[in-house]
Amino acid sequence: METVIEMKNVYFQAQNQEIVHDFSFQFEKGKTIALIGPSGSGKSTVLKLAAGILVPARGDIFFQGHNIFAMNRTQNLSFRKQAAMVFQDSALWSNQSLYQILELPLKLHFPQMDKQERDQRMNDVLVQVGYRKALDVRPAQLSMGEQKLIAFARAMLCDPNLIFLDEWTESLDDASVQRLVNLVWERQRNNDSIIFVSHNYKVIKHLADYIVMIVDGRFSQLFTREQIAQDEDMAQHIEKRIAL
Numbered sequence: 001m002e003t004v005i006e007m008k009n010v011y012f013q014a015q016n017q018e019i020v021h022d023f024s025f026q027f028e029k030g031k032t033i034a035l036i037g038p039s040g041s042g043k044s045t046v047l048k049l050a051a052g053i054l055v056p057a058r059g060d061i062f063f064q065g066h067n068i069f070a071m072n073r074t075q076n077l078s079f080r081k082q083a084a085m086v087f088q089d090s091a092l093w094s095n096q097s098l099y100q101i102l103e104l105p106l107k108l109h110f111p112q113m114d115k116q117e118r119d120q121r122m123n124d125v126l127v128q129v130g131y132r133k134a135l136d137v138r139p140a141q142l143s144m145g146e147q148k149l150i151a152f153a154r155a156m157l158c159d160p161n162l163i164f165l166d167e168w169t170e171s172l173d174d175a176s177v178q179r180l181v182n183l184v185w186e187r188q189r190n191n192d193s194i195i196f197v198s199h200n201y202k203v204i205k206h207l208a209d210y211i212v213m214i215v216d217g218r219f220s221q222l223f224t225r226e227q228i229a230q231d232e233d234m235a236q237h238i239e240k241r242i243a244l
Ligand SMILES: Nc1ncnc2c1ncn2[C@@H]1O[C@H](COP(=O)(O)OP(=O)(O)OP(=O)(O)O)[C@@H](O)[C@H]1O
Pocket: 014, 015, 017, 019, 037, 038, 039, 040, 041, 042, 043, 044, 045, 046, 088
């Protein structure tokens, strides 16, 4: 098994509170792993730690064997180009237009692209996610669902092969969920590595190779797709935990 992200004895604290406790896991390259657990159990925190966005109090995080926090600038830029994240709250810059928000990652990671190429790429991705409205508006003018679509489009722009998705189907209508699920499915066929958080059991069952349950900031249980498919009790147990 090839590991894309390894978390080793990771602890995270905020305001003197321990939020993630001794979390270790090897995320397999080319697989899709769903993080599940009750509200407030630490899923978003673990996802952001895995993506190198939060700095652990203790422990290490490796991307393909390289310590994320010991990379030089070039290695870091390469990691950032390959990895992309959809945040639970979408995290779009409130003082920028959608056009500016989408243009930035392309300008950063593909400096040789001209405006016409960037516009074409943006348009392609926006069609894929199903966003058809104006780009000269600010995020506050969008619904939560539309913000999610833009956040998803931003994540896909640079053609990442390591994708972190946090509650990425929340606030979306069924057709949009289906569209995004199809896009993730295409990524799976492309052998990309996907780590996602979701409360949507149908989405989890459809996409996840493995499910990691997190309870009270700790690794709790690991389930495989086969286990869930075969064991109705376990499927129900998981569905119940997600519903919490
Ligand atoms: N920066 C912070 N300061 C203080 N507390 C924090 C901080 N970040 C997270 N927490 C707390 O840590 C716990 C875990 O938060 P986290 O957002 O990771 O949970 P979650 O499992 O993603 O929850 P949800 O399902 O509601 O999205 C929560 O109790 C939260 O209030």
